Amino acid sequence: MTVELTAAPTRPPSKTSRRAGTAARQHIMGWAFVGPFAIVFLALLVAPLLYALYLSLFQNQLIGGERFVLFDNYLKAFTDPDFLDGAWFVIRFSVILIPIQMAISLAMALVLDVVTTAFARFSRLMIFLPYAIPAVIGALMWGFLYSKNFGPLAEIFGALGATAPDLLSRELVFFGLLNIVIWQWAGYYMIILFAALQGIDPTLYEAARIDGANQWQITLRIKIPLIMPALVLILVFALIGTLQFFNEPQILRYLAAGAIPSDYTPNMYAYQQAFALANYNYGSAISFALGAVVFVCVYIFLFATRKRGSFLS
Amino acid sequence: MTTAPLARRGRASRHLPLQILLGFLLVYFLIPFWWVIVNSSKDAAGLFGGGSALWFAGEVDYLGNLIDLFSYDGGIYLRWLLNSTLYAVVGGVGATVLAVAAGYGFAKFRFGGRRIGFSVLLGSVMVPTTALVIPTFIMFSELGLTNTIWAVILPTLLNPFGVYLMHIYARDAVPDELLDAARVDGAGELRTFAQVALPMLRPAIVTVLLLSIVSSWNNYFLPLAMLSDNRLYPVTVGIGQWQGIASANNAGGTSLWSIIILGSLVSVIPLVIAFLTLQKYWQGGLAIGSLK
Numbered sequence A: 001m002t003v004e005l006t007a008a009p010t011r012p013p014s015k016t017s018r019r020a021g022t023a024a025r026q027h028i029m030g031w032a033f034v035g036p037f038a039i040v041f042l043a044l045l046v047a048p049l050l051y052a053l054y055l056s057l058f059q060n061q062l063i064g065g066e067r068f069v070l071f072d073n074y075l076k077a078f079t080d081p082d083f084l085d086g087a088w089f090v091i092r093f094s095v096i097l098i099p100i101q102m103a104i105s106l107a108m109a110l111v112l113d114v115v116t117t118a119f120a121r122f123s124r125l126m127i128f129l130p131y132a133i134p135a136v137i138g139a140l141m142w143g144f145l146y147s148k149n150f151g152p153l154a155e156i157f158g159a160l161g162a163t164a165p166d167l168l169s170r171e172l173v174f175f176g177l178l179n180i181v182i183w184q185w186a187g188y189y190m191i192i193l194f195a196a197l198q199g200i201d202p203t204l205y206e207a208a209r210i211d212g213a214n215q216w217q218i219t220l221r222i223k224i225p226l227i228m229p230a231l232v233l234i235l236v237f238a239l240i241g242t243l244q245f246f247n248e249p250q251i252l253r254y255l256a257a258g259a260i261p262s263d264y265t266p267n268m269y270a271y272q273q274a275f276a277l278a279n280y281n282y283g284s285a286i287s288f289a290l291g292a293v294v295f296v297c298v299y300i301f302l303f304a305t306r307k308r309g310s311f312l313s
Numbered sequence B: 001m002t003t004a005p006l007a008r009r010g011r012a013s014r015h016l017p018l019q020i021l022l023g024f025l026l027v028y029f030l031i032p033f034w035w036v037i038v039n040s041s042k043d044a045a046g047l048f049g050g051g052s053a054l055w056f057a058g059e060v061d062y063l064g065n066l067i068d069l070f071s072y073d074g075g076i077y078l079r080w081l082l083n084s085t086l087y088a089v090v091g092g093v094g095a096t097v098l099a100v101a102a103g104y105g106f107a108k109f110r111f112g113g114r115r116i117g118f119s120v121l122l123g124s125v126m127v128p129t130t131a132l133v134i135p136t137f138i139m140f141s142e143l144g145l146t147n148t149i150w151a152v153i154l155p156t157l158l159n160p161f162g163v164y165l166m167h168i169y170a171r172d173a174v175p176d177e178l179l180d181a182a183r184v185d186g187a188g189e190l191r192t193f194a195q196v197a198l199p200m201l202r203p204a205i206v207t208v209l210l211l212s213i214v215s216s217w218n219n220y221f222l223p224l225a226m227l228s229d230n231r232l233y234p235v236t237v238g239i240g241q242w243q244g245i246a247s248a249n250n251a252g253g254t255s256l257w258s259i260i261i262l263g264s265l266v267s268v269i270p271l272v273i274a275f276l277t278l279q280k281y282w283q284g285g286l287a288i289g290s291l292k
Helices: A002-010 A022-055 A072-077 A081-114 A118-132 A135-146 A153-159 A173-198 A203-210 A215-226 A228-243 A247-255 A266-276 A280-304 B004-010 B016-039 B044-048 B062-074 B076-108 B114-125 B130-142 B149-156 B160-173 B176-184 B189-200 B202-217 B221-226 B235-248 B254-277 B279-285
Strands: A058-061 A065-068
Touching: A022 A280, A022 B076, A022 B114, A022 B130, A022 B160, A022 B189, A058 A280, A072 A280, A081 A118, A081 A173, A081 A215, A081 A228, A081 A266, A081 B016, A118 A173, A118 B016, A118 B254, A135 A173, A135 A247, A135 B016, A135 B235, A135 B254, A173 A228, A173 A247, A173 B016, A203 A215, A215 A228, A228 A280, A247 A266, A247 B235, A266 A280, A266 B130, A266 B221, A280 B130, B016 B254, B044 B254, B062 B076, B062 B254, B076 B114, B076 B149, B076 B160, B076 B189, B076 B202, B076 B235, B076 B254, B114 B160, B130 B149, B130 B221, B149 B202, B149 B221, B160 B202, B176 B189, B189 B202, B202 B254, B202 B279, B221 B235, B235 B254, B254 B279
Parallel strands: none
Antiparallel strands: A058 A065
């Protein structure tokens, strides 16, 4: 409460805190509302993270049981070729995926902001639909489409006189996965951008037109700058999402015999270590390292773009 | 100026080339659905028989496949659907209740620890949830909670992004003056919240609820790690397991493929319906996080 009293003058005087005697009540009621979530937060986010950190500092020996090893697990991870390969895959994947993903979502949102026919409204809904599909089912559906046994690719390419690419092969599965993720998420990002575009005051366009601006200039100078916070938001979602890649490769693994090893991404490697090999300490170290790296990357990114985005403010 | 939105809507908004482009995009986004709809009508012979993969085979047998799907392995598929529903409804509603209360609390009360609490919350949005699965599993296994429904439901209750969305929306859409007026009239905090604030928060509540339900219906990694009894599986993990079995015994598993395909189709119907019927709510609601 003393904290509250000393901190109060730094904020513009809020109307709710004007009345006498409200400070104590504000304090109690605030915690009453936030408290239940805070308990869940402590139990299911803070506790597991601390626990992962704790576990990651030990190693389970065949003889002698648990042994405190400090950062040995992390040193091991960052020199473990299996882990590094997975990390490298995820980095390459993000670098290629995210620009394509954002360009497609932005282009679709801009088109749908301009075209206002019933067909456009219908398309908007259908483009969004894959978001409602579980990642597992989405990966399965595309796995079927890629399949040489019952997919249509051979048929379509055959009609054009070409051989179909095998998107489940070791060489091309990267693109197979890329396509699945774009299909699944582009519509969701498009809707976020579209909603932001709809929030722009149309009188701005009128004013620009009177000043002689054409559609391109309006798009580049007004629309895109004004939806920057939304673009930052979807970039953050895409970063968080791809760095923790798990579901799609895990599912496609069965269909793409041999093309996707069980340590394909860091998350799959952690899963394999923890559940197939019962090496919980090492699995925890990888999980924690992954979480920490994502957190730091995203935080640096948001900090660098904080003038544009509103997320941290 | 007041007619500006109308004028904008009425003016040349047809843009034929752009509509053709949309048409191509539509084909891309719908083709997996089309494939699944067509191919769930086929039996193993139709699937592997070399007919067109994008058109119906000679025999269209949805009913037969549906009967196969719901009777396979003692009708376990229906159980998976019910499990998914239970996890999504209890987890999703619970997460929403917590998020609405916390978001409102952060937005409308000045309490000690609020600033730090909110910063921690924002930071936590960036922690990948999959990084929590393994430590949560180990923690739960020490508490004897693994392989129970709680192992799936409890972690679903955590939705920091939902709290963030509610905070922004409550801050902007619920005027302090109105809350003060209710208080002056003698309403307690709970009553003010329930009767004044809640109705104004409805679009955000629907959005957070829908997003929570979707993420828990679509959950795969968490239940995969937590559950070993296949009668507790949600439909995602169940179908994943079938697919593993069918892929493992290439020839012997052919009959399983037709129920996997139909099972995939049936499992997406509830969410597709939810999205289509609630679209006027979520389309506006998703803008919350992206605007100032």
